[in-house]
Amino acid sequence: GINAEYGGSTTPSRTPGGGTTPGRGPLKSNIKQRSVLRTPGTPSNSDTPGRGTPRRTPSRRPAESLVFKEEVQKHNVHTLVFRSLKRTHDLFLYDQWAALPTPDDLKASRKSYKRQSEYASVKDMDAPVIAKKENVPKTPGNELVEVTTPKNSSTGEKISNALAMANPNNNNKMITLASRRAALPKPQWHAPWKLMRVISGHLGWVRCVDVDHTNDWFVTGSADRTIKIWDLGSGTLKLSLTGHISTVRGVAVSDRHPYLFSCGEDKQVKCWDLEQNKVIRHYHGHLSAVYSLSIHPTLDVLCSVGRDSTCRVWDMRTKSCIHTLTGHTNTVSSVLTQATEPQIITASHDTTMRLWDIVAGKTRATLTNHKKSIRSLVLHPTQYTFASASADNIKQWKCPGGEFIQNLSGHNAILNTLALNQDGVLVSGADNGTIHFWDWKTGYNFQRVQSQVQPGSLDSEAGIFAMKFDKSGSRLITCETDKTIKIYKEDDTALEEPINWKPDLLRKKY
Numbered sequence: 369g370i371n372a373e374y375g376g377s378t379t380p381s382r383t384p385g386g387g388t389t390p391g392r393g394p395l396k397s398n399i400k401q402r403s404v405l406r407t408p409g410t411p412s413n414s415d416t417p418g419r420g421t422p423r424r425t426p427s428r429r430p431a432e433s434l435v436f437k438e439e440v441q442k443h444n445v446h447t448l449v450f451r452s453l454k455r456t457h458d459l460f461l462y463d464q465w466a467a468l469p470t471p472d473d474l475k476a477s478r479k480s481y482k483r484q485s486e487y488a489s490v491k492d493m494d495a496p497v498i499a500k501k502e503n504v505p506k507t508p509g510n511e512l513v514e515v516t517t518p519k520n521s522s523t524g525e526k527i528s529n530a531l532a533m534a535n536p537n538n539n540n541k542m543i544t545l546a547s548r549r550a551a552l553p554k555p556q557w558h559a560p561w562k563l564m565r566v567i568s569g570h571l572g573w574v575r576c577v578d579v580d581h582t583n584d585w586f587v588t589g590s591a592d593r594t595i596k597i598w599d600l601g602s603g604t605l606k607l608s609l610t611g612h613i614s615t616v617r618g619v620a621v622s623d624r625h626p627y628l629f630s631c632g633e634d635k636q637v638k639c640w641d642l643e644q645n646k647v648i649r650h651y652h653g654h655l656s657a658v659y660s661l662s663i664h665p666t667l668d669v670l671c672s673v674g675r676d677s678t679c680r681v682w683d684m685r686t687k688s689c690i691h692t693l694t695g696h697t698n699t700v701s702s703v704l705t706q707a708t709e710p711q712i713i714t715a716s717h718d719t720t721m722r723l724w725d726i727v728a729g730k731t732r733a734t735l736t737n738h739k740k741s742i743r744s745l746v747l748h749p750t751q752y753t754f755a756s757a758s759a760d761n762i763k764q765w766k767c768p769g770g771e772f773i774q775n776l777s778g779h780n781a782i783l784n785t786l787a788l789n790q791d792g793v794l795v796s797g798a799d800n801g802t803i804h805f806w807d808w809k810t811g812y813n814f815q816r817v818q819s820q821v822q823p824g825s826l827d828s829e830a831g832i833f834a835m836k837f838d839k840s841g842s843r844l845i846t847c848e849t850d851k852t853i854k855i856y857k858e859d860d861t862a863l864e865e866p867i868n869w870k871p872d873l874l875r876k877k878y
Contacts, residue, residue, distance in 0.1 A: 552871050555812035558793055559858040561805060561844065566822065567603045567853040569596060574847035575615060576834050581623040583839040588853060589616030595630055595640075600838060603855065609640060611647050618661040618672075625684075629670060631658035637672050639684070651682045653689050662705040669726075671712055673700035679714050681726065691729040695722055702745045704754060709768040715742035715756055723770050733770045737763060746786040746794075748808070757783035757796055762806070776811045779804045785834050789841030797846060801830025812869050817856075825850040 443451075572591030579586040585606060587597050595609040595616055614634035621628055628640040637658055639649035656675035663670055669690070670682040679693040679700055698718035705712055710723035710732050721735040721742060740759040747754045752767045755776075762776035762783070781798035788794045792808035801819040806812065819830045831849035838845065844856040 553810055555807040555810040555814065555867055555869055556792065557864050557867060558791065558805070558807065558814055559860075559862045560815050561817065561856045562859050563820075563854060564843070564857040565603050565855040567598060567855070568822065568851065569598075569605055570594070570851050570853075572615070572851060573833060573849055574851060574853055575617050576619050577836045577845050577847050577853070578619045578621050579836055579838050579845070580621050581839065586836070586838070586845060587619050587621060587628060588847060589619045589630060589632070590851075591615040593632075595619060595628075598853070600843070607645065609645065611638060611640075612636065614657075617657065617659050620661040620663050620670075622663050623665070627684075629661050629663065631661050631672055631674070633657035635674075637661070637670070637682070649684075649687050651680075651687055651689075653680055653692070654678075659699065660702050662703045664705045664707075664711070666707045669705075671703050671705055673703045673714055675699045677716070677718075679703055679712065679724070681712070681729075691726070693722075693724055693729060693731075695731050695734075696720065698741075701741070701743045704745045704747055706747060706767075708752070710770075713745060713754060715745050717741040717743075719758070721745070721756060721765075721770070723768070732768075735765065735770045735772075737772060743782075743784050744786045746788045748788060749790050755786055755788065755794065757786045759783060762786070762794075762796060764808075764811075774811055776806055776813075778813050784832055787835040787837050787844060789837040791841055793841075795835055795837075795844060797832025797835050799831045801832060801848070803832060803835075803846070810869070810871070812867070812871075814867070819846070819848060819854065821848075821850040822852050 570588070570590040570592055572593075574588050574590050576589040577586060579600070584600060585597055586600055587595060589595050593610065593612045593614060593616065595612075596605060597607040597609075598604065599606055609628075609630075612630065612632040612634055613636075614632050616630055616632045618631040619628065620630075626642045628642055629637065630640065631637045635654045635656060635658060637651035637654070638647050639651070640646065641648045651670070651672070654672065654674050654676055658672050658674035660673050661670065662672075668684045670684055671679055672682065673679045677694070677696045677698060677700060679691075679696075680689050681691040681693065682688070683690055693712070693714070696714065696716040696718055698716050700714050700716045702715045703712065704714075709725075711726040712724040713721065714724065715721045719736065719738045719740060719742065721738075723732040723735070724730070725732050735756075738756065738758045738760060742756050742758045744757040745754060746757075753764060753773065754767065755762060755764050759782050762779065764773035764776070765771065766773055776794070776796075779796050779798060779802065781800050781802055783796050783798050785797045786794065787797075788808065794806040794808050796804045796806070798804075801821075803817040803819060804813055805815040805817070807814060819832060821827060821830045829849040832846055833849065834847040836845050837843065842857060846854045846856070848854060
């Protein structure tokens with residue numbers, strides 16, 4: 369029995385049911401019974417030493433030993449929170465009122481930065497010598513000295529302390545070297561603009577406009593799916609072109625060909641022959657609505673952008689797509705082309721602008737300064753600059769790298785369009801019908817106009833969708849939500865007045 373219990377015998381034994389199980393099968397029930405009947409604290413046979421390696425059976429402890437008899441002292445929530453705060457205070461905030469230690473190298477770096485930022489003009493002059501200690505002999509020549517002006521007799525306050533440089537030739541004359549604010553340019557006076565003519569004829573929103581290079585007529589596209597050509601002098605309708613099956617979003621008149629290009633929300637880009645007044649070419653490729661067009665001034669190239677987040681470069685004659693410029697992540701709303709680099713500039717609702725290399729078909733630079741969707745771009749007719757319009761700001765940029773120039777803030781609305789003439793008058797039009805006139809050089813807002821809707825229209829239909837100056841820069845054509853075209857001109861009877869200009873000295877540098 370002992371050998372069988374401790375694994376000494378492997379002979380089969382009979383079970384009560386008549387079957388045989390090898391090894392220790394019939395003794396397992398006896399071991400379980402003995403462990404159950406054993407009182408706590410009594411050693412079992414398996415625990416006795418000297419009989420080989422026993423197999424331990426799990427011992428069962430009484431349930432009473434698992435109960436903790438120690439009572440937990442209860443506290444209210446206020447006491448617990450106070451203790452937790454005190455513990456945190458003792459650990460981390462024992463010296464919260466003490467000033468942080470300032471290392472010497474940090475002090476030196478601060479002084480170095482201050483010297484560089486405030487006295488850079490002094491430092492870069494002809495060999496200035498700064499005496500750091502009194503016992504160090506100063507180099508003869510130009511020396512930086514402190515000029516203290518007398519106190520004001522009425523207030524008793526010291527007027528100013530300025531840093532000056534002594535002239536070695538005449539020590540009595542002092543050249544003040546205190547940092548002076550650069551002289552800000554003054555805005556040029558521009559005559560105010562007034563409404564000259566209102567043209568009605570479209571049956572839907574007027575979405576786009578362009579002027580012919582002869583300055584005799586202009587063309588508009590509308591949500592009524594038509595393209596209309598108007599006489600610029602009299603405002604009479606000369607021609608209506610039909611062919612689009614959805615809103616016409618962009619028109620462009622070529623200066624070197626008798627062609628008119630149009631695009632719309634029907635994904636189509638069309639080329640119209642103005643000698644035959646019919647469509648002669650289609651440019652297929654856009655996957656969604658096409659929002660803007662631009663004709664290259666020197667190449668036979670057409671650029672179109674739209675809701676498929678791409679800019680497609682077309683060969684006018686062969687109708688083939690030269691490049692598909694990808695990179696924007698949202699609708700591309702506006703495109704510009706120019707003869708110099710960057711030859712293509714696009715603006716998108718993803719708040720970025722991209723300057724493109726037309727040869728490689730890749731991005732030259734990406735401008736991310738705007739924080740809202742960009743809906744319009746405009747090139748300066750004579751300078752190497754351009755501007756972009758967004759709901760947060762109007763920003764001016766320098767080509768070819770896209771360096772930021774300045775912000776034009778104050779037109780707090782959704783800006784849909786920009787226009788610029790040769791006199792430096794920048795005009796911005798918004799969704800709420802407001803038109804702001806700016807001086808390009810200084811960013812001075814010299815006039816604000818609220819567009820009036822035509823009789824029978826709602827006040828909410830006073831929106832500006834597109835604007836364009838004529839070739840002389842003396843007429844401004846606006847396309848509006850009330851289905852009208854308005855023409856503005858300068859007031860010839862206005863007299864020049866002094867400009868009440870208060871520049872913002874703390875202009876943002878981004």
